[in-house]
Amino acid sequence: MNSISSMNTTTTTTKASPMTETKISARNVQVYYGEKHALRDVSIEIRPRSVTAFIGPSGCGKSTFLRCLNRMNDTIDSCRVEGHILIDGENIYDAKVDPVQLRAKVGMVFQKPNPFPKSIYENVAYGPRIHGLARKKSELDDIVAASLQKAGLWNEVKDRLHESGTGLSGGQQQRLCIARAVAVSPEIILMDEPCSALDPIATAKVEELIHELRTNFTIVIVTHSMQQAARVSQRTAMFHLGLLVEENDTDKMFTNPDDQRTQDYIMGRFG
């Protein structure tokens, strides 16, 4: 599936000048669902400690590509990925890579808030526990508290850590999911339309949170809302019909895109 023959050359190119520092580097990624060619030839560089937004009409492959970055597509039987995706210069589709280890490094927040039907504490503590990040109960307590603080949820839930996570409001649940992702100290956080199920106030809170998380994490976010992409991201990538149409600085993308299709999409002419 993935040849590692060109690994070395690719590695050298990705470790280029500090100006274009790269966290994730995708090279000619092809994704097939059975016979369907869902993603064609996607190549993109994602910078560390920044927010990159993927936009595009439904079914364009942006979520598919996002799920390639932590190999969540492995769970789909018919899905096949070709090409290279390098994180810190290592090919994550190498046969030696265990997706479990990868997902500890690349966390994910999903479209619909999906807390475990357990207590708030257990929700956050689950990841650190399975990865053995805490040796003592007190360490685990610290990780849970710190993660909830980073997710801006601590003040709202600190008195009811042992109540069910599913009893929170939608926005709180989504921030709980972010805290859960943060708790395993990943380097990259993938967000698949994290605000699509939230009301505007909860959305604003999550966006603010993304802004803060940017200082420590590399964030890739898929969004249907152009305004959201413009608000939260530094770089934006536009997908259309399985192709990466354009990737650019967000400012440029929304004012003067290079590609006509991007222009049309942003103006609302299709999609």
Add this chain to the structure above:
Amino acid sequence: MTDLTVTGASALAPRGKSLLELDERTRRRNAAETRFRMMGLVAVLVGVFVLVFLLGSILSNGLSSFRQTYISLDIFLDPAKLDKGGKRDPAEIAKVTTFGYAPLIEKAMADAMAAKGVTGDGVSAKAAGELISKEAAADLRRYVLAHPQAIGTTVNFDLLASGRIDGYYKGRVTMESAKLDRNISPAQLQLADKLKSAGILVTHFNWGFFTAPDASDTRPEAAGLGVAILGSVYMMVIVLVLSLPLGVAASIYLEEFAPQNRFTDLIEVNIANLAAVPSVVFGILGLAAFINFAGLPQSAPVVGGLVLTLMTLPTIIIATRAALKSVPPSIRDAALGVGASKMQAIFHHVLPLAMPGILTGTIIGLARALGETAPLLLIGMVAFVRDYPAGPPEGFFDPASALPVQVYNWTQRGDPAFIERASGAIIVLLVFLILMNLSAIILRRRYERRW
């Protein structure tokens, strides 16, 4: 946009009919709905009526089996008859057969009648003794063998009355039928009435029905469900222990790990088919595989349990797979997303959430297995078993009966008293089934989660 306004305008135009009167079409639709509702109601009522009738007939026939007529006697355990050596040597005492005990009972009966001033009125002492079940002497002997130190003392016993006397007080035997009956005469029934008013003949709750083993055709009064209940419990234990882990493991593999290919499709189709295989076929399979090939003993709960396990597995697998499927994929994603392995995601998150469904399916499968008769007939559990199986695990290999088989057995017997026994056994079986289904409902209610 212009198109829309035009159609909108035409829709607003009056149709020429008032809303206050029903048009033909609406009237017909309403009539059809009413007809359909009535049909549904009739179907439900028919179902309820049949159920009530069924339960009513079972209860009216069977409830009486929970009460039994006894004759309460003070019996002097004569050492001269029971232990001639006087050494209280169990081997020596065991040499006295049931026939040796009958005279003691007869004598106690005569004494009791004399003490209470009941006269036989032409009923001989032997005929008076016939009011007592033939089983009573055996019961007495068992008691003496268990308590040899009681020899020489006088002990009060509630001895089983004979089936005909018991039937007389349950309305099964009448003076008219007694005239034609070789086993009982009207004079004996009159004597029974006198004994009843003298307080010698008593009626109370029939514990023996739940503890005693089966009895022969001529002693319906002594027949109980002890061996059958024990056999059924043993089989349920085997079914539960084997089918739950096997079924859940198979389901998890098929649902979560197995690749989608022709082979797994074939397995799936066959599991669905197995669930529909008539249970008697499993009996033949059990006979061929477990008894003829593996050489396990006949009539043993272990064979019954294995056969019922095979029968229950498809049910459990189907229920478990449905329960696993009903856990939203978002939970799996969430677990995998924080770096849980597939197995951790399943065992930490999916399985606990699927547990109520799995347990409900298992209990319903067990309930079905509990009521299953046909396969047990083929593996020899229909045999007449009077000895209790030993305690587990050796008892799994001892001959035993099962509740539904006992019902089947009793309905085959000639004595009408067995109709009452069979109905009583059905009530016991139904109570077990209701309890199991109830626990399934409670489990479901308690642990069901909504997303």
